Amino acid sequence: MPTHSTRDIIVEKADALFYQGGFEATSFADIAAAVGISRGNFYHHFKTKDDILDAVIARRMERTRAMLDAWQDASEGPRERIVCFIRILITNRTSIMAYGCPVGTLCSELAKLDHAAQGRAADIFGLFRDWLTAQFRALGAADRAGALALHLLAWSQGVAVLAAALRDEAFIHAEVAGIEHWLASHPDLSQPT
Amino acid sequence: MPTHSTRDIIVEKADALFYQGGFEATSFADIAAAVGISRGNFYHHFKTKDDILDAVIARRMERTRAMLDAWQDASEGPRERIVCFIRILITNRTSIMAYGCPVGTLCSELAKLDHAAQGRAADIFGLFRDWLTAQFRALGAADRAGALALHLLAWSQGVAVLAAALRDEAFIHAEVAGIEHWLASHPDLSQPT
DNA sequence: GACGCGATAGGACAACTGTCCTAATCTCAC
C-alpha cells in the first residue's frame, strides 16, 4: 500500500512550484529536480506539460472540495462556515503575501497565456461560489445569495492581490475584521436559526 | 519633431504585450515583431529585458499620474473624483475581462518570479493609494482615510480578478453599483462641502 | 533461473530564449 505513487508526488511538487513560481516559468527540469527523478522520465507519467497542469487543477479541485466538506461538517451554522472561509486569509497569510491566492493567480496567468485550461481553473472559483451561495441562502439571503457569494469571493481576492503587492500583513488583519463585521451586520441577512 | 521615437514605440508595444501576454511569456522576438524592427537591434535601445520592464513600469507610472491629475482637475469634489476611479472598471471592462488589471496581474507575476522590479510595480498601487487617501481625507475620513483607500483599491482588484476568471460582465456592473452605493452611504463620511 | 513489464535514466532533437557582436545603412553638420 504505497502512501504516494511517483505520479502523485510529481503532481504535488508541480502544484507547489506552479503556485510559487507560476506555470509558465516552472520547467520540467524544475519539477524533476524537486521530485528527484530524471527529466526524460516525465514522458512515462505525463505526455505534455499541459497534462501536468490538468492534474494539478484536478488535485486542487479535490482538495478544495474536501476543505469545503470539512467546513460543512465542523461548523454549526452557515455564519460560522463563512467565517471559516474568511479565515483562510489569516491562516495562509504568509504564503499569500509571498505568492498571492493560488486560484486567482493561476486564473490570471492562464488568461494571459490564452490557455485551454483556464476554464477548468476558474471552476475552482465555481466551487467556492456555489458553496458560499448555499451558506448565504441558508442565512436567508434568497435570490441575493449568489451575488453575496461573488462579492465575498471578490473581496477576499482583492485582499490577496493587495497583500501580496504591498507585503502588508496588518492590511490583511484589518480587512478580515472588516469582512467579519460586514457578515455580522449585513442588513439583508436574518440572524441564524 | 518626431511624435514617437523608436524607443518610445518599443516601450508602448512592450507595455501592451506584457499586459496581454505576461512579462515572462513575452519574448524579445514578440516585441520586435510588434514594433517591426529586427531582434538584434534591441541591444541598442535596451541592454536587457529587465530594462524594458523598468521602462514599461516608468511609463505606467507617468500615465497613472497623468490620469489622476486629470481627475483631480476635471471633477468638482472628492466624491466625484473617487467615482472616476471606480468607473475605470466599466470603461476598461473588455480588457479587464480578458487580461485582468494591468497593475495587479503584473505585481502578481513579478512576485512569483521574485523579480527585482516588483517593488517598483507595487509603487503604482502606491500612487492610487495616496491619491484615494487624499480624496477620503477631503471627505472628512481623517485617520481612516488610508484604510478606506486600501479597502477601495482591494475591492476593485477583487472585481478585476473575478471578472477575468469568470468572464462575467454583469458581475462588474453589479459590483460597481455596490461600490458607488457604499461610497454614497458610508457612515464615516460626511457630506461633501 | 527465465521471462515480462512497468519504471527509470540519459540523452537526442529542433526550436526558442536573452544576449551580444559586426557590418551595413542612414542622417546630418561641416
Add this chain to the structure above:
DNA sequence: GTGAGATTAGGACAGTTGTCCTATCGCGTC
C-alpha cells in the same frame, strides 16, 4: 561631398525549453 555618429539588420552564441526515443534496471510471476 565627406566624415562622424546614430541607427539598423542579420546572425552568432550558449543555454534552456518541451518533447520524444532507447537502453537499462527492478521486481514479481511462471
